[in-house]
Amino acid sequence: MDAPGAREYARFHAADDLGGLELLSARFIEHRFAPHVHDGYVIALVEEGAERYRYRGEEHLVPAGSFALLNPDEVHTGSKGSEQGWRYRVFYPDTGLVESLLGELELPNSGLPMFRGNVHADPDLAAALGHLHRLLEDPGASVLRRQTQWREVMLELLRRHAALPTPRQPGSEPLAVARARELLASRLAEPPSLEELAAVVNLSPFHFARVFRRATGLPPHAWLKQRRLEQARMLLKAGCVPIEVAAQLGFADQSHLARQFKQAYGVAPGEYRRACAR
Known part of the structure; x- marks a missing residue:
């Protein structure tokens, strides 16, 4: 893979603290993807230029500031949609990772969610996806922050673009929040992960994160900061x-x-x- 300063580059990363979530940062100009499939989801945010791809028998154009959503096992291509090519950031969550997130939310089991539509101009969500991707590439970012923000952004993405049912409102759980605050305060230098915090208070990670934010006004990593x-x-x-x-x-x-x-x-x-x- 080439360095980002080259005319074209591709940088691949796997987030071990998020179940091996695969990430790609790339700039392509003349590169063309042959028809292919992924066994998981594709969330592709274009930051510069434009990408063109064929999906479900139609051509689609993804301009800068928008993102494309592809469901598992769907054949698609990829090529430049402008003379300068395109620069983008891609998440490749597998189906097991998405299933585990939905399980944490305690939603009715109605099968895997499917994204609706193809190309989306959704400015605040696009900004959140870009920020999350950069965070997951940053080796200095805390595991607690990475795990929390991944869940928050994915919940919003699935709610807006996959007809995900609205999760029930988190309860107050005062004892769980108090115990978590004690643990965080005692480990400022080496904070626990979101999974560890949730296990201590006997809640799922996603439910715990929502309970904590409701009680304190901040996600756990921001409270720690x-x-x-x-x-x-x-x-x-x-x-x-x-x-x-x-x-x-x-x-x-x-x-x-x-x-x-x-x-x-x-x-x-x-x-x-x-x-x-x-």
């Missing part, structure tokens, strides 16, 4: 230097701490520490 920043502020006020704070609280590095701290409080960690010392 707030607690890390609060603890960072306390340590800096006590005189700890930023590099030690970053290491102690599980930030990827000092610059990671600096970005998040400034976003939250408007000043850099070092500046905050010096001001408190004065």
Whole structure:
């Protein structure tokens, strides 16, 4: 595979923390896909140019900012839909992964969902898909965040474009939320995965994530981020230097701490520490 700086490139990745979910980032110009099938779903977001493909006996054009949805075992092709070709991001969730998500939502078993339509201009969902894909490619992103956002985006995609029944509203589950908050607060540097959190409180991962958000107003990874920043502020006020704070609280590095701290409080960690010392 070529590097992204080349005229054409293709970068493949498998997310082990999401059951081996396969991902592709690519730019193609002259490449043409012969008729083929996938045994799972295809979710293809075009970010630049346009892709043309044949599916169910018809030609379809996917312009930048839109996405194509293909069901399992459907023959399709792929080629450029503009002179500059196309740059896109693709998710290939297999049927077992989608079935497990639906099982977590405790929906009636009515078989595999099928996407309706082909090409969709759905701006906020397209943005969410692009953000999720980049997140899943980022080796520094936390497993907790990746697993939570994957579920949230897929739920919205299936609700909008596969006639998925609306899941029941999550209950309050105060004891489960309290236990999860305790566990997260005790493991700021090495947070548990979504599956581990859910197992501790005896809920399915998807149901737990929705219960937690309803109770706190934040998904688990965002709640964890707030607690890390609060603890960072306390340590800096006590005189700890930023590099030690970053290491102690599980930030990827000092610059990671600096970005998040400034976003939250408007000043850099070092500046905050010096001001408190004065």
